[in-house]
Amino acid sequence: MSVLTATFFGLCLAGAFGVLSVREHRALRRSRWSLLDECKHILGGAEIRHGSDGFPRLLGSHCGNRVHLELIPDTMVLRRLPQLWASLTLIDSLVGVPSLAILVRPAGYEFYSLTSSLSCALDPPTSFPSEVLVRGSDARAAQLLEQLSPQLATILADPRVKEIAVTNRGLRVISQVGEGRRGEHLLLRQAVFDDASVQPNELAKRLEELEGLWATLGRHEWKLAA
Numbered sequence: 001m002s003v004l005t006a007t008f009f010g011l012c013l014a015g016a017f018g019v020l021s022v023r024e025h026r027a028l029r030r031s032r033w034s035l036l037d038e039c040k041h042i043l044g045g046a047e048i049r050h051g052s053d054g055f056p057r058l059l060g061s062h063c064g065n066r067v068h069l070e071l072i073p074d075t076m077v078l079r080r081l082p083q084l085w086a087s088l089t090l091i092d093s094l095v096g097v098p099s100l101a102i103l104v105r106p107a108g109y110e111f112y113s114l115t116s117s118l119s120c121a122l123d124p125p126t127s128f129p130s131e132v133l134v135r136g137s138d139a140r141a142a143q144l145l146e147q148l149s150p151q152l153a154t155i156l157a158d159p160r161v162k163e164i165a166v167t168n169r170g171l172r173v174i175s176q177v178g179e180g181r182r183g184e185h186l187l188l189r190q191a192v193f194d195d196a197s198v199q200p201n202e203l204a205k206r207l208e209e210l211e212g213l214w215a216t217l218g219r220h221e222w223k224l225a226a
Contacts, residue, residue, distance in 0.1 A: 066091040084178035090210040091170040099137035101165040114165040127153035
């Protein structure tokens with residue numbers, strides 16, 4: 001076979017792989033498009049937006065609070081398969097509340113985590129999971145942790161929960177909703193989440209948990225003044 005012929009066949013093969021790659025990428029985006037569609041009816045004024053990767057974001061309101069649900073693909077994991085996280089944020093303001101965050105099974109590369117940005121290390125209550133990092137914005141966060149620990153422990157009992165964050169601008173819980181397919185990750189470094197799912201009843205439960213925390217914060221606001 002001449003060099004010219006080999007080059008021609010090589011270019012054809014590369015082109016075929018390129019077409020296949022584009023088709024796979026489009027199919028992958030389509031598979032992600034509707035992941036939050038069933039959750040729309042949980043929120044008032046619900047709106048779904050999509051990023052360039054095809055993952056949806058759900059925005060709306062619940063019990064007078066703005067709500068933001070976002071799916072976060074995590075492909076930076078080491079010695080593990082890619083993870084898909086659901087970040088649910090209850091957006092509102094409560095003056096005087098310090099920041100507090102709890103990260104379960106910290107690995108040091110959680111780019112989505114608020115915990116690592118806080119400087120005040122706190123001792124976790126015994127009711128929390130064994131592998132947990134607790135931090136606050138200042139010393140007042142210890143008082144906040146004491147007030148919220150029973151409710152936080154209940155949320156953290158779910159092994160899918162990765163992080164809970166409390167700030168004066170809102171509350172957030174991050175939990176696992178899918179794990180990447182092994183073959184595509186090992187061979188193509190793609191994140192294909194076959195089992196990804198956010199069920200409406202799970203979203204409603206998470207919202208109830210966050211609203212319970214918010215109600216407790218409101219009752220103790222006077223104790224948290226600087």
